Each structure stands twice: as structure tokens, then as C-alpha cells.
Amino acid sequence: MLCISWRRSAAAIRSVSVSRLLSCVGSEDDTIFALSSGQGRCGVAVVRVSGPASELAVRSLTRGLPAPRVARLRSIAHPRTRELLDRGLVLWFPGPGSFTGEDSAEFHIHGGPAVISGVLQALGSVPGLRPAEAGEFTRRAFSAGKLDLTEVEGLGDLIHAETEAQRRQALRQMAGDLGRIYQDWRVRLKRCLAHVEAFIDFSEDELIEDGILHDVDTAVRELLTDMENHLSDQRRGERLRSGVQVVIAGSTNAGKSSLLNMLTQRPAAIVSPTAGTTRDVVEVRLDLGGYPVLLSDTAGLRVSTDAVEQEGVRRARLRVEEADLCLVVVDLTLLPSDPQLLPVFLSEHLKSILERSSLEPDCILERSFLEQDYILVLNKSDLISAEHRRSIQASLGRSADAPPACFLSCHTGDGLEDLLTSLQHTLKTLCGDPLMGSPSLTQTRHRTLLQKSVEALHQFHQFRDLDLVLAAEGLRLALSSLGRITGRVGPEEILDTIFRDFCIGK
Template sequence: MSATVDRQGTIYAVSSGAGRSAIAVLRLSGPAAVAIVKGVAGALPSPRAARLMRLRHPRTGETLDRGLVLFFPAPASFTGEDCAEFHVHGGRAVMEGLVAAIAVHPDARPAEAGEFARRALANGKLDLAQIEGLGDLISAETAQQRRQALRQSEGALGARAARWRAALIEAGARLEARLDFADEAEVADAGEDALAPLIAPLVADLEAELASAKAGERIREGLSIVIAGPPNAGKSTLLNALARRDAAIVSPEAGTTRDCVEVALDLGGYAVTLTDTAGLREADGAVERIGVARARERARRADLVLWLSAADATQAPEAGLSDAPVWRIGAKADLGATVESVDLTLSAATGEGLDALLARLESFAAAAGGSGCEGVVTRERHRLAILDAAWALRPLVDARLPDEIAAEHLRMALFALERLVGRVDVEDILDEIFSRFCIGK
């Protein structure tokens, strides 16, 4: 989406996704919504009440379908503009007919990705963090992602930012009063620093938010768990068992897996990407060498490494494999060997030990995601903005700065918070966020 795009007009989009379905929803927003609904349905339904209506092409008069029509007058709508929805049968020809009927109006044009949300932002219906939350809700795949996204879309971060902002504005007012009365210098200079007590709890709040920030990001992005170990340890067999499908090739040959194989898992509501990797050894060929390098790279960046070696030939994890926790797992326990120095034994062949591993993985994911209910930071953008604000305010708590400099620090913090909720400096962020939205949101 480029800055030159015409942002005016009345936009429409099929909001219910592509493909055949029982019901499909077409959404409309903009000044011509009323005229378009009247043109297609013959009349305007009462605000916010569904009405079954015959839908016709305004030029030919041909009936296209009978469907529910809803009208949401401005400003009490999602975008803040006049909005309408058509709930029709989800066949392709029905939708094509309806779209053609709407496109008859000269002011109507297809919406771009995220354009409804963009208008909601422009009209002050939602803040930027809420819009991000909506985007996350649409892509949420696990219960924890859903909970977090819902909280975000309901304005959890915005509410917190508003509280922080109020404290900053209060501090700014005190500072200004002091600057105004600078002539009565003794009063200001002799007085204790009125700012620090106001700013200190705010900084503590921001820093607490930062401390739990990673948890929110992990819930949203998913945890990375990597299976690594020597060749033939049973890594791919374990991946398949946990994924409950044949995602990776298994064979008695050492060096079967060359590339990384990823599967998405839902562990107790937490999203996890489980990666199977090439067995670590002095590789023979060029291809295997690349595979081994990739395996080490994945292990290095993982949130957790499962170091697998066959129970009858256990091997210690490579030194410096990862900064993340490395669990030593003795695989192929059915082969009967006794094992020391592993955290867990299992047999993917018989299923023994798999439930125990899953239970431990679930607690690990839950701990990494925090309680998932307090933090409001769900992405790097939030974390960096809060970090900027905390960084600007910290000096005000640590020392008494000259008033002009203190005022500048307050301004910087305020700016960081405004950026957080999308009040300033948003164009570039917007393009990036909205381009990932579905059409029709």
C-alpha cells in the first residue's frame, strides 16, 4: 500500500474469506453506503437491526439473492463512517453479482487490506494497539493467543498508556508552574523535587511491563523448541510422534534428515514450533554440512532444546549449543539399555515416556508465556516504545535535572507513548501493519 493511494471513497469487501460457504458477508463503509444499500436493497433497514431483503442489480433489476442487510449509521460503527453489511448465500456467483451491483455506484471501490481498520483508526474508534490486537485475533491459533489478542483488541495497552500519559501530563503541568514562577526563585530552588515522587512509580510500572514483555511476545509468536542430537538418535521419529503425522522421513540410515522440518503444535493453549534437525556430526558431503550448520543455528536461537541420543548410546550435548535450557533425553528406551545422566527417557516406538515429555513441555510453555494475563506488551514495537519512555524518565528519578532539561525528558517520554498508541509518527508503521491484514478487515 503506498501513500499515493486514494483514501477516500466508499469501500467494500467480502469480509468472510474466500471460497464457497453457506453464508458470506460483504461489508461497506463510506459516505455512499446509504445510497448503495438503497440502490441494491430498495430501502434502508433500521439502524443496527438485521432485515431480510431482496437484493437486485440496480441497472438490470435482476434479483441476485435474498439476504440480511444491516446498516450502522455514523459515527456508531466500526469505522466511524456509515457502514452496511450484506449477509448472503456464499456461492461465488452470488458474491460476484452483489459486488457488480455495488460497483455500479461511482463512489464505490474495493477496499485494500486493512482499510476498514485504518479508517477506524483515523476516526478515533480504535488505537493502534487495538488494531494490532484485532489482527492477532484473526490469526490466533491457540487459546492463549486468542486471550491475549482479545485483551489487546479491547484496549488493554491503550488503557495503560493513557494512565502513564496522564501522569506525564500532570508532571509536565507541575514543571511548567515551576518555570512560570521562576522569578520567585527561592520557592522553586528551596523546595524538594516535586517531579521524582510522581515519576518514580511510573518508571517502576514501565519497567515491570518490560520485565514481562518477552512473555507476551512468546505467546504471540510461539515458542521455538528444537530437537537436536547425534544422527540416528530417533529425532525425526519423536517429531512425528509429537506431531501425530509423518512430517519427517525416518530411516535406519544415519544422516537421513538434512534440512530443518517444522511442525506447529498447540501445547496446552500455547503455540509452539517444533523443529527437527539434521543429526550433528562431522558431515560427509556439502549438503549434510549445510544441514548441520542449520541445525546448530536453530538450536542456538531456540527457547528450548531437546537433546536426543539413543538410550544405548547416550551422548552429552555439544558445548555451547544454546543459551536456552537443554533437556537431555534418552530415546529408544525400548532397546532396554540403562541410562545415566538424562532428564527423561522415552521410546517413540512404544509411546513410553511421551506423555511425561508432553506434560513437561506444557509446563515449560506455560512458564515461558507467563500467566498470559497481565502483560500488555505483545510485540517488539510496544517493547521498544516503552523502553524509550522508561529511558527518558529514569534520569528524572535518579537526579534532579534543570527544569528545561526535565521538560525535554518528559516530552520524549510522552512522544514514545503517543507512538505506542498511534497518535503520532504512524504512517510507516501503519503501512506495515495493514499490509498484513486480510481484505475486509
């Protein structure tokens, strides 16, 4: 049963603890250390220390403490044997002015394996120090309020970024652009919930201004619009983070494997004049114009009695189904000789390629051919005359129903530049520019929690005139879902809003 008093309703809000969001290992009173730079031989390696015994660690290895945030060249020795291990830079970051919010230090040493091993062993001999677990420095930064969960995820994405566009998106998220949007929504939602709770508990005492619920209705509608617009981003940020699924599809011997080899600039797939050479899916990761792509070459789509080829065709159709973008390759030499028949032929051919898997033979992929979800590649342009090519271009240009197409010769490379330009333009449309406009969703976790928040706000409208307590529960659920995105939620924040806005008891 739902409670209507403020104290009891506030108790219904669950505070999301750090320990439940992130599985911390060990105690936060421990002092941790680890190699923070890459493994292997390098010019300089960075060993990081964080925790209450950081000062002891620095003094034990260097017999002194440098000024805060000033790099000093020091002799680094084992604290027990006093054997010299290296000479390097030592930096001291007293808390809370550090990445983790704790006392921290860094040893910038030479990157030889023996030097790194010696320094790590020396730190392990200092009382109160232990090796850090994976991601533990960042966990402590989150615990100290230095980062919210979206910024933590942005930091992880930055570390794993492989392309320029991924780097830009990760930097923007790590800087807090995405978190600030969610924080703004939380502030607005807290105010709405505080006003509704106050109306439930104190309206009979005439301490609440007239029209307060009307203001809440307006604010909730605006929040719903903002959230739904944010969700309707066509998964641009998620595509950019994980990579765009690009599938090369078409009939047998159309030149699909040749196109894969041309784009990857290596013999990634076997090319043969024998039809049906490709039986399985061949995948290659590429960086195309700064956008990450998972490029897949698939089996030629045709009816076959060969069991292995049938399985290859089935897998090919599944990949087409899941693709963000299809490169549909067509053999120019097989086009009808009558130019007037070209638009209809190509449209029917596209439907045969982009149809659903054999499990649903009568179901066509629910995408408009006007959308940029495929590129038609007319291959083997070197095998037709220039006059024939001009007639094809003229026919396609005259027909409003003709799909956009790129002429290409995988044999000579003619047309590759135009194809790459079209491909990069489409990738930019699918992923967006990470530096322009509002930041996009980057995690499935964000999308799931935002959808739950939207559903909860719809619950508020559903029960608004029937039961205000149930309507308030919708606001609480929405606020909880938003808080789980950033990792910040607590009932005391709503209490603060009530006292600030209404000065109850004055």
C-alpha cells in the first residue's frame, strides 16, 4: 500500500549505493598501487599510488615529499634494503585535489620491465599498500564524487577509442556533457515530485499556492518531450561507440569479395570466378573517415541445393537483417539492355537482396528505399562501353523511383573515390557529428533506464486525476531511473527542495 505522508513516501525512494553500482574490491581505507601506463618496454612508465598511506609510500621510497603537483627528480630506492632502483620524477597530489579525491602519488620511471618490477615490489613492501584491482582508481574517483557514471563510461570509451569520431564522442561524455543533461532533468523532476508531495501532505492546511499542480503538469510534459526527443536519435551514439555494421550483399559473382579486398587493401577474402566461393561471413574492422566500421562480406544470395551454401545464404540474410548499412553489389553486365527497364529491375533486385531471412520469406525489411540504409554499387564498369554507361546514368537520372547508385570497377579501381565519399557521407548520417548538437546516447544501459523513466512519467499522467499518490509514485520511479544513469539519487535531495521552495513551518 502506498503511503501519503512525506516521511513514509520519502522512504520509498531507494538510494543507489556505490557498492551496488560498482563491485568494489577490498576496503577504501587501503592504499592501492599499479602500473598506469601500457605494458611492455617503453621510455617512461607511470606507477600510480592512491590512498591514506600514499605519503608514507613516497617518503619510504624517496626519503622526502615533493611540493604538491610539482614534478621532482628523485632517487627511488627499496624501503628496506635501500638498493637504488631508478631515478625518476615523483609527483604528490594531496587529497581532495587528485583524480581519486584521496592522497595520491605518481612515480615516472624508466620503462624497462626490471625497473617496473622493482618499483612495484618495493611499493608492495610498504605497510598498508596492496596492488589495485582493474578499474579501482576510477571506482574511487566515482566514490569521491569526482566523476558520475556517465563520465566513468566516457573515460572507459576514451581508453578504448580506435577512431577520431569515437575519441571526440568519448571526450565529450567524459567532460560531463551527457551527465549535465541528465542532471538538469533530475533537478526539474525533483522539483515536480517535491511539489506533488507537498500538495499531498499540506494542501489541506492551505500552505500550498494555487495552481501548483498545473505547473507540475506543464513541467512533466516538457520533460517527456525532452526525453523522447533524446531517445529518438536513431542510435547514433551507440553505433559510433560500438561500430557501424556494414554488410556487403548481392548475387553470386557480383564482386562482393573483391570490394571487401579493395576497401581493406589486403586479400581478406578469397576471390574466384567460381560462383558461390564465399560460404561464410568474413568480417574486418575498418576506420573509414574517422568512423568505426565492422565490414562483413557474405555469401552470394541465390537458391542452392548445396547444404553448406544454403547455410551461408541463411547467415548472409541474417547479417543483412541486422545491418546498419548494406552495400548492395550488382553486376553491370547482367543489367537489361533496355534502359527503360533499369529502374524497375534495380528496385526488384534490391527487394530480393534486402528481404527478411528465409524464416520470414514474405516479409520485406521495413525500411524505405529513400532512407540512407544502403548504397547500390554497380560493379564491373570496366566491362561495359562508355556509351552504355552514359545510357544507364541517363536512365537512372530520369526516373524518380531509381535508387542512388555508384559505378565501380574492382578490377581497375575506377569509381572507388566516389564510393568512399558516398560511404563516408552515409556513415556521418548514421553516427552524426559527435561535436555538434546535443550529445547522443552511447550506452544501451542509458537507453533502457531512460525508457523506464518515460514510462513512469506516462504513469504520472495516467493517474494524475485518479489518484495523486499513484501519480507521485510515477515521478519517484522516473527520478530513480534517471539517478541510476549517473549513479546519484537520494531522498534528502527532495527534502531540501521542499524546504527551499515552500519554507514549510515558517
